[in-house]
């Protein structure tokens with residue numbers, strides 16, 4: 035099977051991608067990890083974010099024997115989001131607990147005394163968890179937004195008291211780190227991480243639809259199609275000089291109705 039095609043998004047562009055994409059896999063859980071390596075000092079070598087996605091993929095295939103990069107998504111200290119293994123494909127995040135899960139690898143070493151998470155990175159992690167919750171109808175609760183550290187090596191959850199009393203020991207990694215939004219216990223997630231995701235969900239749900247842009251048709255005849263691509267049927271045509279409202283765009287296509295699926299090729303608008 036072909037390897038995943040990586041894409042690096044700003045948070046807003048990733049949100050657009052999510053809104054405009056239909057996924058066939060049913061998602062019940064969001065996993066949060068840290069990469070440990072590469073970490074913030076790896077990035078200072080200045081090889082760019084794409085380099086580190088390729089580097090992780092190479093490691094996952096050659097050292098771990100996986101088919102592709104393990105994670106569906108990677109967050110970067112810059113605030114960017116990397117789309118890795120397609121969301122429709124089960125990740126290799128927590129052994130025994132990957133079915134129905136999306137795996138987020140947060141790039142860095144967030145064990146106490148190591149990387150100091152940047153503010154854009156913090157915002158980006160909260161934002162990403164929030165938009166995924168909205169898309170897949172999940173809530174920031176311990177059953178649905180999880181840390182690797184909460185599962186044993188067979189994929190079974192540790193009793194809550196074991197996690198909260200720091201008794202996991204070497205039965206599992208500290209992932210996503212002993213200093214991840216406080217620490218890696220369930221109590222800490224409930225006190226320090228989930229409320230931030232909750233607030234972000236509320237904020238995103240209250241935000242009015244993005245401002246509508248007005249554009250002019252610059253082709254003599256422009257096809258209006260029922261989807262963003264030439265494979266979708268033509269519904270009607272527009273003539274040069276017609277003014278249209280653009281509600282959203284995806285891959286060079288503009289949606290010109292707020293209520294119906296009506297799309298035109300963006301190059302023919304100015």
Ligand SMILES: [Zn+2]
Nearest residue numbers: 067068182209
């Ligand atoms: Zn992990």
